[in-house]
Amino acid sequence: MNRLFHYTSLGGILGVLRSRSLWATHAYYLNDASEFFHGLDFAKQVAGGILMEDDYLEAFGWAIRHGLESVSADDLYVASFSEKADLRSQWRGYCPPGAGLCLGFEFDCLEEFCQSRGYRLEQCIYEHDQQIQQVESLVTQCFERFPKPAFARSDYEKLNSKGRVNANIDYRLSTSEGPDKPQADAAVDWLCAEISKLAPLFKNEGFHEESEWRIVAKEPRELVQFRASSSYLAPYIELEMLSGVAVSALREVIVGPNPNQHRCESSIKMLLDSFGLGNVEVKVSPLPFNSW
Template structure:
């Protein structure tokens, strides 16, 4: 996963934790993998936002008197179950480039890598591919504020406009489709407070991707859909640093990585993790 931190005159860096195979694939292809949100390691993340949104919408419906707005809010609730099918893909982020929990979780615990990217270059490249970078939030009040803001934004956009097809309330409308799209982005950054140590960021697709845009890889128990997200390294040199993870052969690992960087024509800061950890 990625992280952001300050590194002197190089500006803010983002790190991607991965194992050896992932490191080679990322560096050789110039792409990161953005996973379909419903297939993340903790599948409760996505449904946390949907549950909160449902409660907020129910509360608003108790007090709303405008008939068009009532129908609109009901359609927002009707859209929640359909969000299981949206193809929103995310690439996870964290504000710490050398964090033990991330080495354990993303680098197979041994011989992994943390790739440091220039934040501005990465953000610019992601924007060209219709992705946005957002910081995760962990506090319940923040979660409610995010979702209320989505609801208020959509209602304001359609203020004064009649909501169509009152007699067929189960049918989606332009407002409910837009609500679904906006909530998908928010759902990607709402996390339980127990994960706050990760200080996570995420790159999120701004729209639901078409099936033709998805690739698939083997997962633990099912195929996992993902999207190949270029980071344009050759164009803007956004890889700035590589941290070699825990291994009994640290010197050899650094030497091999240095040779690989030379072969690829990359000048990056290269060093070993400073976290005391032994898994051998």
């Protein structure tokens, strides 16, 4: 894969070129506000299953379920791209009618930019089974770090009901208040950090056609700014992607379905020339899609 594509408006490309940046929106203020919590809910379900179904690991299940309640999207910003150029659903969903553009960025330049900032460029995960597998793998790794029960499972299962209750209480106290608490807390903190990285990449299977990639910026160094949305102010940061290591990142612009498509094409070429980007290829979409 050589390029990733960002769908935007005519005003959007003006903002990109003037600031030499793309906007990354706070995760709480994405178009679908539930996206971040989609992955987090999976993790809570796994923890809940341990609590309900495995008495032997009840203290572990309780610890991770309790810890996941503190996971949030604070200081987490997201910029979205698609693997696919000139996609009808993207024109419809992310561009104003008759005035959309698709900006093609060199993948290697985006990746180098992210590495220079300590940010992540990763592919979204749509398949439900793969999402479950990813979360279960993290929970398994967390348990490897977590203090183990005093009894082996085989010995625990030989205990009577009272003995099991006492063993569970001892395990819970040891990991929540006693000598094993530092190790337990460190394991749960690790899991929460990993889940907070994974959650922004989980999307509903119904959106798989978008083939989305995301830049995920945790605790960014950029100044937080605000833009007006329909009913609230959305916090965002500017990722300066057209300077420094990513100066040549923008490689093409596709003019979407448009009642004045060729006039728009001409104006985009003039705009790019004025910013010293005359080498960026400009195309027009051949899609027969009328949205105006």
